[in-house]
Amino acid sequence: MSLGPVMLDVEGLSLSPADRDLLREPAVGGVILFTRNYESPEQIADLVADIRALRSPPLLIAVDHEGGRVQRFRDGFTAIPPMRRIGREYDRDSDSGLQAAREAGWLIASELRAVGIDLCFAPCVDIDWGVSEIIGDRSFHRKAEAVADLGNAFARGLRSAGMAAVAKHFPGHGAVLADSHLKLPVDRREYGLLLDDMRPYERLVSTGAIAGVMLAHIVYEQIDAQPAGFSEYWIQRELRTRLGFGGAVFCDDLSMQATLGYGSMAERGRLALDSGCDMILVCNDRDAAHEAVDAFNDYSNPLSLVRLARLHGTGQPLRETLLASEEWQAVNERFSHWSDRPEFHLDA
8 A cells, every 4th residue: 555645643652443543544644743652762662663564665654853842752862952052053163063963863863763763854944033933943043054054964964864854844934923833824025035044945955965845834925825835836836846856745734723724624635735745744633634534545646655755764773772882872972961061142
C-alpha cells in the first residue's frame, strides 16, 4: 500500500484499536507525535515500531522537535537551546554559531533516529522581525543572511545523522502578530518586502539542504487572497518555479483556527492538495481526521509518492551506542553548559 496524503496524530502512549484501524486507511501517509505520546525513550521506540509495523512501506513518523519551546520529548533527550540562542552565538563568533547549528541538527536527528523517527519538522527559518510571539525565539536571527547560514548548517547536521530537513513556514511567519493556531494572520507587505523572508529558502534549495517545506497559514494580501497553504501562487509559482524546489510540500495543521473559514475538513484538504501540497496535517481532532481519510482514500499523486518516499530516515543507531559515543558526549556536554554562559547581545 502506498503512502496517502494525510498525516494524523494518535491518542496516547500506545496504539489503541481505533488508532490501528485509522492508520491502516489508504489515505494515511504519516503520523505526527506529541508530548502526550511520550513517556520515555524505550516507550517511544516501542510506539514507533508498532506504527511502522502496520504498513508496508511504513508510514512516515514525524515530530516537532526544534529545541527551546518546541521540543516534544524531554526526559531522556538532550535539552536543545532555542534557535535564537544559536543566533546570538553566531553574532559573537560566526564559526562557533555555525558549528552550534550543525551540532544541534545532528544531535536532534541522532536521538530521534535512535528511536526510529523519520522526520523532525525543522529548521524554522522564519526571520525574527520582532513581531511574532509564536515564532519569537524559535527564529535564528533578524537578518535573512544569518538565518540562511544557520538554517543551512542545521539542515546539514540533520542530514548527517540520517534525517531529511523540512524548513518552515514558507514564505515567512515572522512579520505577523497573530498566531495561526488561533486566528488567520494577514501580512500586508508588498512582494519586494517579502523577498528577505524567502532568502533562506533560496539558499536551502540551491544547496540541496532540504527535502521538504511546510507552508504558513497566512494570507499575504498584496499577492494572493488565499493562505499560502491553499495558494497555487506560493506553491507553484514561487516555491516550485522561481526557487526550483522539487521536494515534498506540507500544509500545516488544517485543524488550526486560521483555516476554519475555508470549508469542511475535506474541502480544506482539497484546497491544499489541488494547490500543490503533497501532504496535509490533521491533528488533535479525531472526527476531522476521519473526514479527511474518507475524502482522500482514493487520492493518488505519483509525484507526491516519490517526494514523500525520500523522507524516510536512513540508519538507526542503537541508543546505547549513540549515548556512549564520544561525539554525542561532547555535543551534549557543550549544550548542557549553554544555560550557564552569558548571552551576547548585538547592540546595533
